[in-house]
Amino acid sequence: MTGDAALPGDDPTPRQRWQAAVDASPRRDVPFETMSGIPVDGVYGPPDGEHPGQFPYTRGPYASMYRSKLWTMRMFAGFGTATDTNARFKELLANGGDGLSVAFDLPTLMGRDSDDPMSLGEVGTCGVAVDTLDDMEELFRDIDLEATTTSMTINSPAAPIFAMFVAAAEGAGAQRARLGGTLQNDILKEYQAQKEFVFPPRPSLRLVADTMRFCAAEMPRWHAISVSGYHIREAGSTAAQELAFTLGNGFAYVELGQRAGLAVDDFAPRLSFFFNAHLDFFEEIAKYRAARRIWARWLRDRYGATNERSMQLRFHTQTAGVSLTAQQPEVNIVRTAIEALAGVLGGTQSLHTNSMDETLALPTQKAARIALRTQQVIAHEHRVANVADPLGGSWYVEELTDRIEAEAEALFAHVDALGDGSMLDGAVVGIEEGWFQGAIADAAYELERKLNDGRHVVVGVNAFLDGNDEPQPETLYISRETEDLQRKRLAETKAARSAAAVDAALARLRTEAADPEVNLMPALIDAARARVSLGETMDALADTFGRWEEQPRT
């Protein structure tokens, strides 16, 4: 490649186009120089090479990256009742966190009420319990939902929970068109990895399509789907599998939107991604770079996107929960810091750092604060946010990026063949055949073997055990009273609502669920307002959709 300077009348070089985009972007008011005072450019590399903000976006979705805006420090939180979590949200916002991220408890994630027999012992333990609109209102009490952005990790019951959120926000005076945030709503990876499924894949995908159409029409600031590799990786996949299965699911949602009658550029700009940041520092960075490049090429070349925003992959990162150890838990702070750094050097748009005590319980307030402080140290002390894609051009990282891309393409080809030329059908067939699940379980076992024979070293687990006998740190304890309290709240809501309104809302849901042409979101919002509970809503939908059971395989 030659680096000819552009002459007047010539097309501008990539560097000149990059510079123009940077000049048009906001600039954070900090010195862009090393600690010793050496001035630092926004990007390095040949002027005619790839640049951030330019197709295929290997080096970043935006030209100026963190020079304009640091990543969003979005800490996932939720426990106990809505009142408990509301207090934690306010504490995180007061400490410099700048976006909310709701962790729901298992009954909520599975679309069950707190008084369901299967919910016994699970209410408020892994997240916050939300049964009705009353809980959703309490969750966000005195928080301006137009001024912050809200991410909700919810999948099988994503549509009814989203309906409750919209109803709660509007009840507090917000306009739905001004609400910004993300619904995880990635049902495919539930069957593949996370296993929080309720309905079978096909009717579940109809609910996803309904939320996509609803957001495209009414909520321009909302990300209807966060296509998530995090859980695929946590379930044991390799980095390349995480990348390939996640982007493959992303392509499936693109096809789903197109089949629902939407033009790709009408919804693809609002698709976002969620990746894991695992232990292998350079491999993770290569993974993020490959992800952006693959997405851009597929969206343009296979799905006909013309809007740049459709081709720019944007993602949230969470450090790898599975890499944390119960032994010597303070060491988890170090692991998390390095994983987080990989996410930042890989160009993440938002980041959650795990707390050191998360293998033991939900994080204590102190552990959660240290996790947030970890991001602040990376952002402000280490000066790593001054240059976009600082590892671009590293022979190692470039080669790894190409290699992971090639591995992912081979996996796409398999899924595409399963679906007879459709990534959407291939994803469903692969789930029904257990192909994804088997591949992930095989990879998990392979890593376990490496751990057991010492090829994979984990400090405190198979090496450097001194200190393992120290007592565990104090952990957050969710008392059983939380469950009783939440059941009482639900009973109060049920006693205060209009039974006739509930019956009417449920009847409408059953009718509309049977008609795939109808968008269920309006009926779900009305049901939320009538204080129909989440469990009642899901049961009504299951009458039509049925329930999914996985064949046990080991």
Place this chain on the structure above:
Amino acid sequence: MNERDQPAGRVLVAKLGLDGHDRGVKVVARILRDAGYEVIYTGLRQTPETVVAAAVDEDVDAVGLSMLSGAHLALVPPVVAGLRAEGLSTPVIVGGIIPERDLPAMAEAGVAEVMSPGASAVEVVEAVQRAIEAART
């Protein structure tokens, strides 16, 4: 490790409650299989009643419960009690996230062994062997 023609024993591994995180239970199933055990996996979303029924039907030598969600206090004791009500001394081993403060409650409920995250394959196999042998004496 598998030196015998006879299986080392039959083990039921189960996921109790709503939690779907099945990486651990599947890895443990393969570890035990590699060690010569016959392993039956219940699949997800079991109740104490379905686990006890499966243990009876399958005539197993041990039951392993994967508990990651914090519901162990509510869900584990009924499994042990249900097995005893069937007249079985089948040992119950719990693997997963059990805070130290809950270990006495697990022991009191009659749980034979609690395996923490990070337990090695050897430790898992030894715990199952120990539990089966203790239940036979």
